[in-house]
Amino acid sequence: MRWSQTLIPTMKEVPSDAEIPSHQLMLRAGLIRQLMAGAYTYLPLGYRAIRKAAEIVRQEMDKAGAVEIFMPALQPIELFERTGRKDAFGNVLINFPIRRRDHEIHMALGPTHEEVVTDLMSKLVNSYRQLPITVYQIQTKFRNEERPRFGVLRTSEFLMKDAYSFGTSLEQLNDAYTKMYDAYCRIYSRCGLEYIPVEAESGAIGGDASHEFMIPAENGEDSIVRCTACGYAANLERADTGRQQSALAGVDSSTEVKTVDTPGMGTMDAVAEFLKVETSQMIKTLIYLADDKPVGVLLRGDHEANEGKLRRALEAETLELADELTIEEVTGAPVGFAGPTSLKCKYIVDHDVAALVDAVAGANSLDQHLTGVNPGRDFAVEQTFDLRNAVDGDPCPRCEGTMEFVHGIEVGHVFKLGTKYSVSLDAEFLDEKEKRHPLVMGCYGIGVNRIIAGLAETCHDENGLIWPMSIAPYEVELIPLNVKDEVVMQEANRIYDELTSAGVEVLMDDREARPGFKFKDADLVGIPLRIVVGGKGLKDGIAEVKWRTGSDAERIPLADAASHVIGLVQAEKSRLASG
RNA sequence: CGGGAUGUAGCGCAGCCUGGUAGCGCGCUUGACUGGGGGUCAAGAGGUCGCAGGUUCAAAUCCUGUCAUCCCGACCA
Known part of the structure; x- marks a missing residue:
């Protein structure tokens, strides 16, 4: 792609509405623009990053044996009434009546799809022979957040991968849960994210039935408690304190009341x-x-x-x-x-x-x-x-260590649901002895936007974003220094074509601008590899190849530049893919 | 939903207190020069000052209301 032919509105100055780094950088690098509080347009660079994250999620879901479907965002309110979640969601559930011929229909915009998918399975699954099965979708979710904030981190409309497992038993649920848990770990490491799986409040089933995946980040909304020694991590609501039954310390005190x-x-x-x-x-x-x-x-x-x-x-x-x-x-x-x-x-x-x-x-x-x-x-x-929230410095419940507070951005949640929804929506199967049982369910969510925002929040320097190769909107940015110089453009175009036909995603900054201007924009946008063609290098017959994170450029003969870069891109991609 | 702040050109801001021709920087257009880390000069385009009402001869400026956005808190299956 040529810069002049796409839409990358970079900004030198920080919009005054943005306070946290990810929001500022996503705006400045031209990834997003705001429509209203909690709703953002993804511009070409932003949307490419989103699609890359979604594709990694899709690949790992498929690999874990889940099958992709696509459910409606429009949902009848009755489903939420049957599960009691109309009240539970309250104002968060966006719902409204619409007129259809002579009557009124009350519908909701899906905040998540437990109801819809359970209703679906109640109609499709009859026998234990059809189980277990896990379905997923990648779809826009709607929640009327009381207070949208932090740019794209907390919005009223967001892209979510939601998966639902159905099985005959707790064993099948545990198996599906483990597969999803492992898939999540692969997803985040392929996305180049540092992440912490934490124990989360688990509701009715208890035990270790729920985990959240957190990106440690100063501006994260969630509080995590983590042991510095053994790695035990839990969110604040869930964290045990490690305090034991203490002896009564003051029985001998002579002080009077x-x-x-x-x-x-x-x-x-x-x-x-x-x-x-x-x-x-x-x-x-x-x-x-x-x-x-x-x-x-x-x-x-x-x-x-x-x-x-x-x-x-x-x-x-x-x-x-x-x-x-x-x-x-x-x-x-x-x-x-x-x-x-x-x-x-x-x-x-x-x-x-x-x-x-x-x-x-x-x-x-x-x-x-x-x-x-x-x-x-x-x-x-x-x-x-143990009746209280953990605090910084509490002893670890698992070892001799002490626990510390970390803030995190929740990017995923795996949850053992049990039969909560299958009971209220009559989703049952027939076992070998012709007895009816409710389906045993799990649900598994990933906020796709948050992967991008989380990366922006944690991977940047003072000059701009730093994308991992797997998520970067483009893998290589090619900068011809002087677009009016025919020799420069001839070489740049040749390299561009070679890279593109090898499947490398290239963004060529073909704008007529001074070198310094293009370098600043390149750093802001954060494409992992940069090739510079022109100026002194051209006279020596070389192109300069530099990593976004590197300080020095490699001088590569012009004829070898494309193949060299192809090698770098492939090596980096496979490094991320192997986790 | 409680508390706080801000709305003036695409972005960042000044002007408001003390009412009287709407300004600056960046960006944008045209031209010339320049050409390795956000250039220089010149000439331009672009704003019913968030919206509504009020006070006044006169309102970006004062008053009332309202809307929007951001921040803190509450909430967050």
């Missing part, structure tokens, strides 16, 4: 400042409703409750923070003064609370707190649990 006035101090920070103690020396008492029964949750003052862990520890179906009325009932005080002593409901204690000595806690009375509170002595502690 004292009541102190804390007028108007209803928050941790206010009390901490007023009493000149650290929040880590305080006991936070939260009142939850677990299956509609009040329960106190005791945490160290500087920790945050993790509702997933709470729910499991309490074996509760539903869990929500209690309303003010309930809090006043069980504590005898307004919100902000709850404490573990004299609590009129049962309570549950986090591991770290038991280790506190002479702590500060609410007094269950307006404008009063207690000092010198010791777990075990001043309130009963029979058992402790």
